[in-house]
Amino acid sequence: MTIASEILRRTPLHALHLELGGKMVPFAGYEMPVQYPAGILKEHLHTRDSCGLFDVSHMGQAFLAGDTAKLERITPADVAGLKEGMQRYGLLLTPAGTIKDDFMFSRLAGESDLYLVVNADTKEGDFAYIAESLKGAATLTTKPDRALLALQGPLAEEVLERHSPGISQLTFMKVVRATIAGAPAIVSRTGYTGEDGFEISLEGTDVERVARLLLNENEVLPIGLGARDSLRLEAGLCLYGHDIDETRNPAQANLMWSVGKRRKEARDFPGAAETLGGTPAILRVGIRPEGRAPAREGTEITDKQGRVIGKITSGGFGPSLNAPVAMGYVESAFAADGTPVDLLVRGKPMPAVIAPTPFVPHRYRRPQK
Amino acid sequence: MSEVRYTDQHEWIRLDGEEATVGITKYAAESLGDVVFVELPASGKTVAAGGEAAVVESVKAASDIYAPAGGTVTGANGVLEKEPSKVNEDPEGAGWFFKMKLNDKAEFAKLMDATAYGKFVESL
Numbered sequence: 001m002t003i004a005s006e007i008l009r010r011t012p013l014h015a016l017h018l019e020l021g022g023k024m025v026p027f028a029g030y031e032m033p034v035q036y037p038a039g040i041l042k043e044h045l046h047t048r049d050s051c052g053l054f055d056v057s058h059m060g061q062a063f064l065a066g067d068t069a070k071l072e073r074i075t076p077a078d079v080a081g082l083k084e085g086m087q088r089y090g091l092l093l094t095p096a097g098t099i100k101d102d103f104m105f106s107r108l109a110g111e112s113d114l115y116l117v118v119n120a121d122t123k124e125g126d127f128a129y130i131a132e133s134l135k136g137a138a139t140l141t142t143k144p145d146r147a148l149l150a151l152q153g154p155l156a157e158e159v160l161e162r163h164s165p166g167i168s169q170l171t172f173m174k175v176v177r178a179t180i181a182g183a184p185a186i187v188s189r190t191g192y193t194g195e196d197g198f199e200i201s202l203e204g205t206d207v208e209r210v211a212r213l214l215l216n217e218n219e220v221l222p223i224g225l226g227a228r229d230s231l232r233l234e235a236g237l238c239l240y241g242h243d244i245d246e247t248r249n250p251a252q253a254n255l256m257w258s259v260g261k262r263r264k265e266a267r268d269f270p271g272a273a274e275t276l277g278g279t280p281a282i283l284r285v286g287i288r289p290e291g292r293a294p295a296r297e298g299t300e301i302t303d304k305q306g307r308v309i310g311k312i313t314s315g316g317f318g319p320s321l322n323a324p325v326a327m328g329y330v331e332s333a334f335a336a337d338g339t340p341v342d343l344l345v346r347g348k349p350m351p352a353v354i355a356p357t358p359f360v361p362h363r364y365r366r367p368q369k
Numbered sequence: 370m371s372e373v374r375y376t377d378q379h380e381w382i383r384l385d386g387e388e389a390t391v392g393i394t395k396y397a398a399e400s401l402g403d404v405v406f407v408e409l410p411a412s413g414k415t416v417a418a419g420g421e422a423a424v425v426e427s428v429k430a431a432s433d434i435y436a437p438a439g440g441t442v443t444g445a446n447g448v449l450e451k452e453p454s455k456v457n458e459d460p461e462g463a464g465w466f467f468k469m470k471l472n473d474k475a476e477f478a479k480l481m482d483a484t485a486y487g488k489f490v491e492s493l
Contacts, residue, residue: 040428041403226402226429292406292450294426317405317428324406346408346424 011057012147012204013211020215020222027225028120030058035224043227044319047193048360051153052223053214060123061146061201064105064114064130066138071105071114074133076250076269078260085109087175087188089258091250092118092126097271099244099253101126106175106188115175115186116140117148117199119240147207152197152231154363155219160187160198163213167198171367180210189365192228194235194358196365233325234318236286236357242297243284243313243327251275252329254284282310283335286357287326287343291350294324295343301330302342302349309334312343318359325359326352374437374477375486378419381461382437384477390465391437393425396490398460401427404453409445410467416440418476423466425456438476440469 008031017024022033033055035043046052064071069080077090087106094100101122106115118126123142131140151160161168164180167187175188183206191197202210214220229239238244244253249271256264256275263269267276289295294317301310315326326343334341337356342349371385379397383390398404408424416422416436423434423445445467449455456464471477481489 034429035402039403041405044428230428292453293408294406294431296431317426319405319428 009058011055012207013055013057016208016211017055017222022222022224025225028058030120032058033222033224035226036222038221040224040226040230041319043221043223044230046221047153047223047227047231048195048320049153050221051151051155051159051217051219052193052227053211053220054150054152054223054228055147055211056150056199057147057204057207058120059148060116060118060120060127061143061148062116062118062127062130063141063143064116064134064138065112065141066134068112068114068138070134070137071130072263072269074100074130074270076259076263076272076275077105078262079105079114081260081262082107085174085176087173087190091244091255091258092129093250093270094246095270097249097269097275098246099240099248099250100129100246102238102240102244102255104188104190106186108175108177108186115201117201121241145204147202147204149200149202149207149211149214150191150193150197151200151214151220152191152193152195152223153219154196156195156197157365159214159217159219162217163210170198172196172364181213183210185210192235192237193231194237194360194362195231196363230316230319233314233316233327234320234358234360235362236327236359238284238327239314248284248329249275249280252280252282252284279332281332282329283332284313284327284329285335286355286359287312287315287328287341287352288355288359289324289326289343289350289352292324293345293350295326295345295350295352299326299328300344301328301352302344303334304340304342306342306349309341320360327357330354374480374482375489376435376437376480377489378435380434380437382477382480384471384474387470388443388468389438389440389471389477390468391422391434392465393434393456393460394486394490395460398457398464401425401430401432403428404456407449407453407456407466409447409449410442412442412444414442416442416469434466436469437480438471439473440471442467442469444468
C-alpha cells in the first residue's frame with residue numbers, strides 16, 4: 001500500500017515510465033515501475049528469450065579516490081588484486097562482520113579511482129560508512145546525478161552493439177568506458193538476472209535519450225521491478241534486506257565465493273574468526289516447493305516431524321520454471337541438496353526439497369578459453 | 370434470471386436460483402496482475418460473510434478471497450488449479466472460483482449492484 005505521507009524520489013526516467021504505462025509503486029524511497037502493461041510474466045520470459053531494459057537509476061553510484069585498497073577494511077573481497085578493466089561483487093561488512101550490504105566495484109582501465117554501485121535502499125548509510133571507515137586514506141564522491149540502465153537477455157549484445165560498436169568484445173565481469181549513441185557511459189558485462197547482459201551508467205541528462213533508442217529496437221521491452229525480482233530469484237541471487245542483512249555473515253549466507261582467497265588466508269576482515277570458524281549453525285539454501293503454491297518470505301520451514309528449522313527469506317513463482325521457487329535459511333544439518341522439508345503455508349505443511357541454485361542456469365558470456 | 374452483486378473487496382457473486390457463483394472482478398484481476406496459483410475451498414466448507422474462502426496468488430503476492438455472503442461451498446472451479454491464468458483472461462466468466470448455497474439471501478441483496486460497484490471503483 002502507498003503511504004500517502006511518504007515523499008518519493010524519482011529517477012530521470014520517471015516521465016518515460018509513465019508514458020510506457022508503468023504501474024508505479026514505492027520502492028526504496030523511489031517511485032518505480034513494478035510492471036508495464038505486458039505484465040510480470042511476459043516481462044520475465046521476454047528477458048530470458050530476448051532482451052529487457054531495466055531502470056536501476058535508484059541504485060547508488062560513487063567513486064573512491066586515494067588508497068582504495070583500504071576498502072578491504074570493510075569488505076572481505078579482494079580489492080587490491082582487482083585488475084584494470086574488471087568489476088567484482090563484494091559484501092560490505094559491519095564491524096561485527098555481518099552483512100551491511102552487497103555491492104559491485106570496478107577498476108576502469110588507466111584510472112586510479114574505484115567505481116562503486118550499492119543498493120538503493122542502503123545507499124545513504126553505505127556511503128557514510130565507507131567515507132567514515134576510510135577517513136584519511138580515501139575519499140568517496142557520490143554521483144547522485146548519474147543514472148543506471150540494465151540491458152539483459154540473450155539478445156542484449158546484438159542490440160547494444162548497434163549503438164556502441166565493439167561493445168560485444170566485453171566479456172563477463174569486464175567494465176569499460178564507452179559511448180552509446182554519443183553519450184559517455186561506463187558499461188559492464190554484468191546484471192542481476194542470470195542472463196548475459198550489460199549495466200550502463202550514464203549522466204542523468206543522457207539516459208532518457210539512450211533508453212528511448214534501446215526501447216526502439218524490436219527485441220527490447222521495458223521491464224519492471226516485479227520481473228527483476230523473479231529473474232534474480234530464479235538465478236539464485238540474493239536480495240539485500242531479505243536474503244542477507246546485518247543478522248547474517250558471509251558464511252551463513254553461503255557467499256564465501258565473494259571472499260578473496262588472500263583474505264581467507266590473512267583472516268583480516270571484520271568477523272573473520274567467526275566467518276571462517278567452520279560450518280555455521282544456519283545456512284542459506286535454495287528451496288523447491290513440490291506443489292504449485294508459492295511460499296513467500298517469512299514462511300516457516302520445518303523438518304518432516306514438524307520442528308521449525310528455518311525460514312524463507314525470498315519466495316515466489318518462477319515463470320521460466322513454471323513452478324514456485326524460494327530461498328531461505330535452515331539449520332545446517334538440513335542444508336544438503338535433496339533434503340526433504342515442509343513449508344508452513346497458511347498453517348498447512350507443504351512438501352518441499354532443498355535444491356541447488358541457480359534454479360535457472362546462468363548464461364553469462366564468459367571469455368572463450 | 371440471475372443477478373450479480375459485488376463487494377468492496379472486489380469479489381462478485383451471481384445468484385442462479387439456490388446456487389451462487391463467486392469470483393473476483395476484472396478490476397481485482399487487473400490489480401493483481403498475472404495469477405499463478407489459486408487455492409480453492411473444499412465442498413461442504415461453511416463460510417461466514419466476509420470470511421476467508423480462497424486464496425489467489427500473483428507473481429508478486431498472495432491475496433485472500435472472501436465469501437461475499439455466508440453459506441456452504443458446493444463446488445469449485447478445478448480448471449484454475451491447472452490454468453490459473455483463466456482468472457486474468459475471463460475473471461467474471463470462466464475464471465470463477467467456487468459455488469455456494471447461501472444461508473440468507475438477504476445478505477446477497479445488501480451487496481452493491483453493478484452500478485454501485487462501478488461508482489465505488491471509480492472512487493478508488
